[in-house]
Amino acid sequence: MTVKRYCLILAVSSLLGWATPLLADSVQFDSVSGSIEQPLTDQAGDASKGRLLVLGRQSGLCILCHNGPFPEEHFQGNLAPELSQSASRLTAGQLRAHLVAPQWFNPTTIMPSYLSSDGLIRVSPQYQGKAILVAQDIEDIVAFLLTLKP
Numbered sequence: 001m002t003v004k005r006y007c008l009i010l011a012v013s014s015l016l017g018w019a020t021p022l023l024a025d026s027v028q029f030d031s032v033s034g035s036i037e038q039p040l041t042d043q044a045g046d047a048s049k050g051r052l053l054v055l056g057r058q059s060g061l062c063i064l065c066h067n068g069p070f071p072e073e074h075f076q077g078n079l080a081p082e083l084s085q086s087a088s089r090l091t092a093g094q095l096r097a098h099l100v101a102p103q104w105f106n107p108t109t110i111m112p113s114y115l116s117s118d119g120l121i122r123v124s125p126q127y128q129g130k131a132i133l134v135a136q137d138i139e140d141i142v143a144f145l146l147t148l149k150p
């Protein structure tokens with residue numbers, strides 16, 4: 001089977017600045033299934049940390065736009081799909097791809113890439129050129145989203 005692959009080259013050291021470059025030099029994006037099959041780090045994702053990132057108002061801020069089965073959160077977004085429905089439909093690789101390259105799915109999306117500073121506008125000087133999260137955070141979030149599958 002010939003699977004066409006795009007290579008998203010992530011210049012890790014410049015993106016993450018201070019962070020240890022846990023990320024491989026390139027991320028293989030499978031443009032047939034819209035997924036990044038290979039985990040971004042060697043360490044398995046920690047779903048409990050992922051939950052904190054998804055619900056956190058300081059970092060992931062996912063529920064600014066999304067909503068999900070989080071009864072303790074009174075204010076959740078309605079601009080984006082409900083996360084357990086998305087998780088039930090998507091594979092780990094597809095969930096990872098949505099977090100790393102949301103523009104591949106919708107070029108005019110309002111969802112930011114969490115692993116690249118591309119497309120972010122009006123960024124304060126101290127955050128310019130930096131990604132919102134690091135690779136391990138992405139793996140933690142994927143692990144958490146997978147727990148939402150029925």
Ligand code: HEC
Nearest residue numbers: 060061062064065079080081086095098106109110111141
């Ligand atoms: C600024 C709003 C916004 C934020 C913040 C955001 N998203 Fe999204 N997300 C969207 C929108 C809108 C879509 C629907 C597709 C599109 O238009 O890009 C989407 C799509 C997705 C999808 C695919 C859904 C599907 O059913 O196909 C996943 C998974 C996802 N987001 C997860 C997340 C996670 C996890 C976070 C936090 C780390 C997050 N998003 C943060 C707006 C956002």
